[in-house]
Amino acid sequence: MHIIFFFLIMLLSWSSLNAAEVRPLAIDSKAPDFKLPATDGEIYSLASFKSADVLVIIFTANHCPTAQAYEDKIMKMVDDYAQRGVAFVAISSNHPDAVRLDELGYSDLGDSFAEMKIRAADKKFNFPYLYDGDEQEIALRYGPTATPHVFIFDKERRLRYQGRIDDTENPYIAPTSSDAINAIEALLAGVPAPVETTKVFGCSMKWRDKVEWAKKADADWAALPVSVEMIDSSGVAQLVKNESKNVRLINVWATWCGPCVVEFPELVKINRMYRGRNFEFITISADKPTQAEQVLKFLTGKEAANKNYHFDSTDVYALIDAVDAEWAGALPYTIIVAPGGKVIYRHMGLIDPLQVKRAIVGQLGRYYADNE
Structure with a gap:
């Protein structure tokens, strides 16, 4: 022995x-x-x-x-x-x-x-x-x-x-x-x-x-605090307008939505990949405003240490209109918005993570020279 x-x-x-x-x-x-x-x-x-x-x-x-x-x-x-x-x-x-x-x-x-x-x-x-x-x-x-x-x-x-x-x-x-x-x-x-x-x-x-070393990085990310803010339809519209310098990945989801739950860990991984660049991952929960506790519990369990919002109204159609005029309304719904507000990717239903990554890298660039 x-x-x-x-x-x-x-x-x-x-x-x-x-x-x-x-x-x-x-x-x-x-x-x-x-x-x-x-x-x-x-x-x-x-x-x-x-x-x-x-x-x-x-x-x-x-x-x-x-x-x-x-x-x-x-x-x-x-x-x-x-x-x-x-x-x-x-x-x-x-x-x-x-x-x-x-x-x-x-x-x-x-x-x-x-x-x-x-x-x-x-x-x-x-x-x-x-x-x-x-x-x-x-x-x-x-x-x-x-x-x-x-x-x-x-x-x-x-x-x-x-x-x-x-x-x-x-x-x-x-x-x-x-x-x-x-x-x-x-x-x-x-x-x-x-x-x-x-x-x-x-x-x-x-x-x-x-x-x-890579495992330690995962543990460090898992330890980051998770929070949620309430947001109204005008706030959502402002997010999509994207007057920042960042590429924004926006995902609309709900705790009761099976596909939302399935794809969420991939979105967290994507955030960890690109968060060091000009990139933001933003979630918007379509759960009822009274379900704030369940929303935070879900996000904490998924280690979603990004910008999280909870829609403050039961008027889901106001949410749909604020997010994207082309959105038919089914969850989950994911868009990628370039600085200035151009939507460069939109998808209703389960995402293909590779397609999402390609859209993000296509905007951010693959080379160090793309930062110049």
């Missing part, structure tokens, strides 16, 4: 130690082999790319704004070099449970394998997209420090370049130094890469030892 306990402690220590002390593969090192599942249903290894003169391995992630900013650039590189003997493969090594919800604020998707499949299909990736997030064994061998991080190997699979793709994460401007492309061109010409190593700017790797 003591021996088993000892080895468990050693295993946990090894995982944490390697995550903290990971270093990028050294130049001239042989490419570590891998055998990983891809979003296209295939299993890939180094042998899958044996015919390529140059192999480009990119560690990336769905959620990372920097990684997202490079997705189109990577696809362009594949288009430009696939016929010249260069193979590309992307690997996501983030542990999906180690990503805090507020780290998803620039994305509609997390880093799970299922969500990788969605991203690959949405973007029509022209390269294999591999998953290493459960064990992270391949990431520990290659040593990416951020996403994206590029490793470029020659025909003998010796590492000839590791670092950034180029010197700007802003997809709206041209880079001044295209380091990965320069390395590829040099290897195709049979000469050393002009620069073998660069620093890498991007999102930190989400190692398994960050899972507890």
